Amino acid sequence: MSLGILPSRSAALEQVDSLSLPTKRDEAWRYAPHKTLGQLTFGPAASTDAALADIDSQIPQLDGPLLVVVNGVVDAGRSRLGALPDGVSLVSLADAADEAADVLERVHEEADDAFSVINRAYGTGGAVIQISGQQSETIHIVDVAVPGAEQNASSSRVVIDVAAGSSAVIVETRIGSGDSFGGSNVRTEISLAADASLEHIILQDLPATQIHLGRVDVVQAANSTLRARLFNLGSDYGRVAYYVHLTDEGAHADLSGLYFGFGEQTLDQQITVVHGAPNCTSRQSYRGVLDDSSTGVWNGGVDVRVGADGTDSEQSNDNLLLSRKAEINTMPRLEILADEVSCQHGATVGQLDEEALYYMRSRGIPAEEASRLLINGFADQMMDDLESDTVRAWITERLGHANV
Amino acid sequence: MLHVEKLTASIGDTPILKGLDLAVGAGEVHAIMGPNGSGKSTFAHALAGRDGYEIGGTVTLDGADLLEMEPEARAAAGVFMGFQYPVEIPGVNNMYFLRTAVNSVRRTLGEDEIGARDFLKVAEQAMELVEMKKDFLYRSVNAGFSGGEKKRNEILQMAVMQPRLAVLDETDSGLDIDALRVVAKGVNSLRGPERSMIVITHYQRLLDYIKPDFVHVLVEGKIVESGDHTLALHLEENGYAGFVNHDLDDAPLSGASA
Ligand SMILES: Nc1ncnc2c1ncn2[C@@H]1O[C@H](COP(=O)(O)OP(=O)(O)OP(=O)(O)O)[C@@H](O)[C@H]1O
Ligand SMILES: [Mg+2]
Numbered sequence: 036m037s038l039g040i041l042p043s044r045s046a047a048l049e050q051v052d053s054l055s056l057p058t059k060r061d062e063a064w065r066y067a068p069h070k071t072l073g074q075l076t077f078g079p080a081a082s083t084d085a086a087l088a089d090i091d092s093q094i095p096q097l098d099g100p101l102l103v104v105v106n107g108v109v110d111a112g113r114s115r116l117g118a119l120p121d122g123v124s125l126v127s128l129a130d131a132a133d134e135a136a137d138v139l140e141r142v143h144e145e146a147d148d149a150f151s152v153i154n155r156a157y158g159t160g161g162a163v164i165q166i167s168g169q170q171s172e173t174i175h176i177v178d179v180a181v182p183g184a185e186q187n188a189s190s191s192r193v194v195i196d197v198a199a200g201s202s203a204v205i206v207e208t209r210i211g212s213g214d215s216f217g218g219s220n221v222r223t224e225i226s227l228a229a230d231a232s233l234e235h236i237i238l239q240d241l242p243a244t245q246i247h248l249g250r251v252d253v254v255q256a257a258n259s260t261l262r263a264r265l266f267n268l269g270s271d272y273g274r275v276a277y278y279v280h281l282t283d284e285g286a287h288a289d290l291s292g293l294y295f296g297f298g299e300q301t302l303d304q305q306i307t308v309v310h311g312a313p314n315c316t317s318r319q320s321y322r323g324v325l326d327d328s329s330t331g332v333w334n335g336g337v338d339v340r341v342g343a344d345g346t347d348s349e350q351s352n353d354n355l356l357l358s359r360k361a362e363i364n365t366m367p368r369l370e371i372l373a374d375e376v377s378c379q380h381g382a383t384v385g386q387l388d389e390e391a392l393y394y395m396r397s398r399g400i401p402a403e404e405a406s407r408l409l410i411n412g413f414a415d416q417m418m419d420d421l422e423s424d425t426v427r428a429w430i431t432e433r434l435g436h437a438n439v
Numbered sequence: 440m441l442h443v444e445k446l447t448a449s450i451g452d453t454p455i456l457k458g459l460d461l462a463v464g465a466g467e468v469h470a471i472m473g474p475n476g477s478g479k480s481t482f483a484h485a486l487a488g489r490d491g492y493e494i495g496g497t498v499t500l501d502g503a504d505l506l507e508m509e510p511e512a513r514a515a516a517g518v519f520m521g522f523q524y525p526v527e528i529p530g531v532n533n534m535y536f537l538r539t540a541v542n543s544v545r546r547t548l549g550e551d552e553i554g555a556r557d558f559l560k561v562a563e564q565a566m567e568l569v570e571m572k573k574d575f576l577y578r579s580v581n582a583g584f585s586g587g588e589k590k591r592n593e594i595l596q597m598a599v600m601q602p603r604l605a606v607l608d609e610t611d612s613g614l615d616i617d618a619l620r621v622v623a624k625g626v627n628s629l630r631g632p633e634r635s636m637i638v639i640t641h642y643q644r645l646l647d648y649i650k651p652d653f654v655h656v657l658v659e660g661k662i663v664e665s666g667d668h669t670l671a672l673h674l675e676e677n678g679y680a681g682f683v684n685h686d687l688d689d690a691p692l693s694g695a696s697a
Contacts, residue, residue, distance in 0.1 A: 388526075388528075389490075390526045391526050391527075391528050393489055393490065393510060393526075394522065394525070394526040394528070395528070395536070395540075396488075396509065396510035396511045396514070397487045397488065397489075397510045397511075397513070397514060397518075397519075397520055398514055398519075398536070398540035398543075398596065398600065399511050399514030399515055399540050399541075399543040399544040399547070399600070400511060400536075400539055400540055400543045401511050401543060402509070402511065404539065404543065408528075408531050408535075408536070408539065409528065409530075409531065411530070411531075412528060412529060412530025412531040412579070413529070413530050414530075415530055416529070416530045
């Protein structure tokens, strides 16, 4: 490792033994399975010698640069880091050069929770991505959790820096291996300089025996654009939290996502967008489909700070409940301390439209297929604007239907 | 071909169809007219198989008992209903919907499915017939379509499905003059010895374009008068007053003290 222990890491290591985990009283953790969270065990990352099932079949096959992290350690053999495009720097966190220290030591405004302290302490592996120029190749980071005997949960970090006026598409696919209990704790830190733009996609698809805890902190400078796309599909408890801070005028954050729950899954999205400067815009648009006894959580906040005049924000959360036992908890939050602000939000919870089903059946389409078409139609709208056809195809395949 | 005998339909305790009799022969076009709320759409839905009615009586198509069948089975048996209020289906591509419909029926009938490319030709022909712009094929089913566009889309579906019995529920309502001509053209081009049609309308105007073999007047859940196309002209002149009164004369006076 070319770096000494980062100051933030040593502080975290000191804290880690005395941490108290979030409880039901923490609004952002209200629907988390607190007991099972306590059964996750963390520790320093160590290469795993566990035999890995074929991961290629579990991830989209993108052509561009690829970095694979297994249990918090970069797997050079599975990665593809040769011949990076000009303007793309993609290195293992452990190998990050000293000049990246400031990127790694970035301080985020949003308070650390216990799992982000754990991430600071043990998340020594992962990716540091620095972008300049207009990048057309999609960069792919794959995180694989393989519960081990020593510890069942892994931590890793993805640090993304997009230089002024530059743009890129980055996909983070998060999967797991095996069928024992465990999980992953992945923290992504994104910084967009002025006029930068990033499409950032998370494909969360851990096995249903595992837990995924994702946290994404974003800082956006003037006129930068973030397009964050979340496909929260796997895990027993699959959680992704976004804290997006619009620090300068004209920044635009567009977040959307789809969660699709089966069985006993709980899929939890926690979003906070802070409008910290005038004339920024933000969009949050999430859809959930919940079958069986699954639970969806959508907690979306817009925080308009003093002076952030001219803020324009919209939030929507639409849900389809396919079973009587499925549940959705949807909570928009708004705090407005500025003037001339337009903030809209709406949430819907519905069942399959009986009239639409009848209409389709009257055209000869069997009931079951009609339901499937309706569900897919609802879900597919969340992938309409994805840049990568490969990613879109992967999602539709994963959801069990061929693309139209 | 279609035989309807003593058809009753009620919702909860409210009877809506009260013993409707109708026989439609192969190749015939029957128009049904009647005041608002008389049960015309209910009749159409009873034929198409909508849930939620208490149904009595018999309905057979080519001898097969329609009332026993699920809506999709009725479609496979050749029933097509053009909805008075076509349903919007966001996120489901019109072309994909049409192809799935056609192939579902084919599968049920044990026929080979049509591939995407061959189907495109079929769809494009039908689009031409109803003078719809191509991009409608790639939009979500009826989503954001204007009232008239939705009705054209119904005729498009009918043209693609080639039903044995088409029941068109106020397909002419809300159409401008050109659209009316287009819809009529679509209907007329599908007329044939092997296809029967029931055309529900409020306007004799449509019947200038689509000349029916028979016209029926539906009042309070029953057919109270049948005739040829001149009956429609009579209704246009005189309204339903005569029929409604006649019907009320026969009915026990509700609310009146005996
Ligand atoms: N779900 C329902 N519950 C109770 N009554 C209903 C229901 N649906 C329809 N009706 C009633 O049944 C009657 C017949 O309705 P229907 O839609 O068949 O009439 P219609 O002849 O098609 O009228 P219009 O010319 O206005 O289209 C009406 O009085 C209507 O209010
Ligand atoms: Mg009607």
